[in-house]
């Protein structure tokens with residue numbers, strides 16, 4: 288795949304097939320992700336990948352956690368509230384997905400169903416949980432490094448014929464993930480990523496977002 292194809296073809300996948308990716312392939316792809324740049328080459332990402340039975344066990348724990356506490360208890364605050372142009376883009380993305388999922392905006396139960404798909408990892412056979420050492424937790428610039436790592440990972444997955452969904456929602460229950468993965472609280476959970484082979488028969492995967500015109504985001508000076 289050409290680089291521009293991988294960038295263009297990556298999308299947030301919200302329905303996966305059960306097929307597991309071979310371990311050797313996973314190691315190759317996560318090693319590629321680690322080629323991402325970082326401030327002073329500190330490589331602050333600490334990733335735990337759950338696959339197969341471990342993924343199913345985590346899915347079950349997430350279901351219990353969200354049922355007991357719908358607000359979650361993330362290590363990093365998250366309001367999900369945006370204003371102005373950012374809110375417009377947020378609404379547009381939500382409405383577009385709901386349309387493909389057959390969710391009416393006014394139907395609270397269906398909206399909840401759509402939200403809960405997050406905690407089922409959209410049926411993916413793999414999920415990655417990405418932590419930062421506590422010492423970096425207040426460093427905005429270090430979170431930027433993790434973003435670069437995640438995008439490199441998602442492009443590597445796309446190039447390998449796989450798909451992924453980056454998820455803040457998967458950081459809502461850090462204590463559950465820490466316990467299941469044997470991580471101590473010197474690591475803070477920034478985000479999760481469901482991934483695997485996409486279920487192309489699911490209409491949720493037909494949804495594509497658009498982007499603001501270049502002139503809204505980028506100024507060239509000469």
Ligand SMILES: Cc1cc2nc3c(=O)[nH]c(=O)nc-3n(C[C@H](O)[C@H](O)[C@H](O)COP(=O)(O)O)c2cc1C
Pocket residue numbers: 297298299300301380405452453454455456457478495496
């Ligand atoms: C850090 C991050 C967190 C996200 N969290 C979620 C999430 O919890 N649930 C979800 O369905 N999508 C989530 N997304 C996916 C975004 O909604 C998606 O990237 C955006 O709408 C653009 O669409 P695209 O990824 O298909 O290009 C997240 C994306 C990023 C980068």
